[in-house]
Amino acid sequence: MTKEIWINLPVQDVLRAKAFFIQLGFSLNPQYGDSEQSASLLVGEKNVVVMLFAAPVFQRFTQNELPAPHTTEVLLSISAASREEVDALAAKAVQAGGTVYAEPAESQGWMYGCGFADPDGHRWNVLYMDHSKLPPR
Numbered sequence: 001m002t003k004e005i006w007i008n009l010p011v012q013d014v015l016r017a018k019a020f021f022i023q024l025g026f027s028l029n030p031q032y033g034d035s036e037q038s039a040s041l042l043v044g045e046k047n048v049v050v051m052l053f054a055a056p057v058f059q060r061f062t063q064n065e066l067p068a069p070h071t072t073e074v075l076l077s078i079s080a081a082s083r084e085e086v087d088a089l090a091a092k093a094v095q096a097g098g099t100v101y102a103e104p105a106e107s108q109g110w111m112y113g114c115g116f117a118d119p120d121g122h123r124w125n126v127l128y129m130d131h132s133k134l135p136p137r
Contacts, residue, residue: 006049007076010058010066011120014039016097017052020119023096024089026050043078070121077125083112089126090114110134 011017018039022028029049032040037057041050059066067073080086083104090100093116101123102115110133115125 004049006051008051008053008058008061009120009122010055011052012055012069013119014052014054016119020096020098021050021052024092070117072121072123075115075123075125077127080113080126080128083128086112086114086126086128090116093118093124 009017014036018028018034018041021041021043026041026043028034029040029042029047032038032049032051034040037054039052041052042048043050053061055066078089080089086104090104094100097119098116100114100116102113102125104112104114106112110130111127112130113125113127115123117123
């Protein structure tokens with residue numbers, strides 16, 4: 001069975017993208033290379049791997065044309081431990097050079113989240129879910 005998930009992203013500037021994610025609290029992954037062509041980061045308690053590749057390197061791997069920058073093909077979601085952490089991540093994203101496209105807000109009475117785009121336009125969703133407020137089924 002599969003044991004890990006790796007998220008691979010094309011970026012225009014690996015060093016800028018790496019700095020952005022480190023400011024959000026991601027950590028460098030010491031197992032894999034760190035250069036101007038690629039960087040490996042870990043996110044969360046389960047250490048999901050986020051690989052950043054210079055766009056030409058990524059394109060060689062995929063053997064496919066890359067979508068135009070700031071085109072949404074996927075929404076990457078990460079959990080937060082509290083509403084305050086959602087707010088803090090939104091602020092960190094802006095301070096690190098990203099943009100918030102969905103301000104922190106409550107949804108469906110039991111979720112609180114926001115949406116931000118990293119400097120390369122990849123969209124991220126941050127959610128705090130209060131399961132005690134989840135409607136009964």
